[in-house]
Amino acid sequence: MPHNTLYSAFEHSTDFLNNIITKWDFSKIPLIVSISGPQGSGKTYVSTKIIQYISREYPQLKSIAVSTDDLYLKHSDQVKLSKEDNVLLKGRGLPGTHDIESFYNILQKLINRDNNFEIPTYDKSKFQGEGDRADRENWIHIGEKPVDIIIVEGWFNGFTPLVNDDEIDLKVQASKILQDYNKQDLYEINSNLDLYQKIWELFDYSIFFNVDDLEWIKDWRIEQEHALIKIKGSGMSDDQVVDFIKRYLAVYELYYKDFTEIGLANYRKISNLKLKGLKRNLKLTLYKDRSVKQVEEI
Ligand SMILES: Nc1ncnc2c1ncn2[C@@H]1O[C@H](COP(=O)(O)OP(=O)(O)OP(=O)(O)O)[C@@H](O)[C@H]1O
16 A cells, blocks of 8 residues: 555545455455544544545445444433543543443444444534434434445544553553542543443454644644634633543543554454455554654554
8 A cells, every 4th residue: 555645544544445345255244444533633524535435436335434422321321420420421522421332232233234223323512512312313324225334433442441550540640631630530431441342342443543742632622613613603612622621631641652552452353364464453643734644554
């Protein structure tokens, strides 16, 4: 593949995927690809373009994109969770705020090639921005034809928990951001993350965005909010954005560096011999303008 940094993240992603799609035996099992990257790095942008590309280049294949955001807890369940002490779980976003069982069951249905069912989506504008599951007419409807390619987009896809509290304590010692939080709260996030591993294990391949400076997330998020204010007339102030992003930064401090070094750790057995030699992760290191600085397959 051309490791050309003039190519966009989308072009690198489709090069990577072409290699897999042309060898994949779709009569056996659908292909599940994770797209992971920090807030604002371009996951939705790239996923959407990939889906359009697949329907153009491989019209016989049916593809869908789902986001882990779609499986946030229903508003009533998030309200219950927010009443507990952990400040990191007050509001949607972090490990522990998703309906993991439903998420897992949906992926299993897709793997089993079920048809005629629906995948929930999430409406962030409900309850004055607190969000809730969207109305049923806005869910993804899987029709008669089962799905061949599933893109699963999520900001902490593939993150693996630290093995014990001592490891977390070491991270806390090294991070000012983490020192603002109660250690028990961090331990709880870590055990919540453990519950997502069975979902990550269903991912066959992973494309992820690596950034050199996590401070960019704030600027990207501020940029998004300014765009929203322009369109809708309201949105968060810059200070509110900084406050909002703080909880997320704690999770990056705990797991991001480790994840970007190894990529997706566990995986479903790939039955197709033709695919055995292919690396499972496409790591795209981005510049702040989201152009590609470095391309690695790991
Ligand atoms: N490669 C790109 N070229 C041009 N614009 C881009 C590119 N990638 C992303 N954008 C723009 O940047 C903004 C953020 O991108 P996007 O919503 O895809 O990020 P995200 O990672 O899905 O963020 P979040 O986790 O907040 O949903 C969008 O306005 C998008 O159109």
